[in-house]
Amino acid sequence: MDWRDEGILLSVKRHGESAVIAEVFTPAQGRHAGIVRGGASRRMAPFLQPGAQMDIAWNARLQEHLGTFVLEPLRSRAAVVMSNRMALAGLNAVTALLCFALPDREPHPRLYARTEQLLDLLDQTDLWPLAYLHWELALLEDLGFGLDLTSCAVTGATDGLTHISPRTGRAVTRAGAGDYADRLLPLPPCLLRQGDAPDSEIAEGYRVTGHFLNQHLAPDLGSKPLPEARQRFVDLFMRGVAA
DSSP: OEEEEEEEEEEEEEETTTEEEEEEEETTTEEEEEEETTTTSTTTGGGOOTTOEEEEEEEOSSTTSOOEEEEEEEEOOHHHHHTOHHHHHHHHHHHHHHHHHSOBTOOOHHHHHHHHHHHTTTTOTTTHHHHHHHHHHHHHHHTTOOOEEEEETTTOOSSOEEEEOTTTOEEEEHHHHGGGGGGSEEOOGGGGTOSOOOHHHHHHHHHHHHHHIIIIIHHHTTSOOOOHHHHHHHHHHHHHHHO
16 A cells, blocks of 8 residues: 655654654545654654645555555755744644644545645734634644634624524624623634734733633544643733833
């Protein structure tokens, strides 16, 4: 059994004396693991950095086997993240969430495309925080936990949406919220792709996506806690907002 695809390196773990087990994300194969012979060597280790764009060839005797990878680097993102603390934290959040949330060997081509586009913005510090927020929305949607922000769940109105139901992910207007407004999540305009998206709104957006990642996605995966890398990135961003 074998396949070849282009993809993103998500993680690398030492395996034996000189090999590593790598996890990659490709449009056709989804999240997929394999052994890289010699991956821990001085020659190969510098290229096997999470976030790198790779040409990937996988081979195994049987489909269910772990198999081996031959990885050829196409584009490194290491230079960007090593010189930018926020970019490094963001990259770690993306790769950790993908390793956490994606089912093994299940294709998610739309999410893959969004992920590649996001990682290509790592050096765009003015665009990255909002792009990352919308990527988290895309992650939730692709895994079956998407938010419905098109109309009010109570009145059906499409304008004046101000809240989100923490249970259903449906948008609600101020009038529709009524006496239950304090039980709902605020809906920042940046989640609707409206307005200038100041950092304070983006921070509120992270609280919204964080709720659905923690309270909806994580329990579906066996109540595993979200990767700490996600919170580290959000905390770093919040410190910048508060400064």
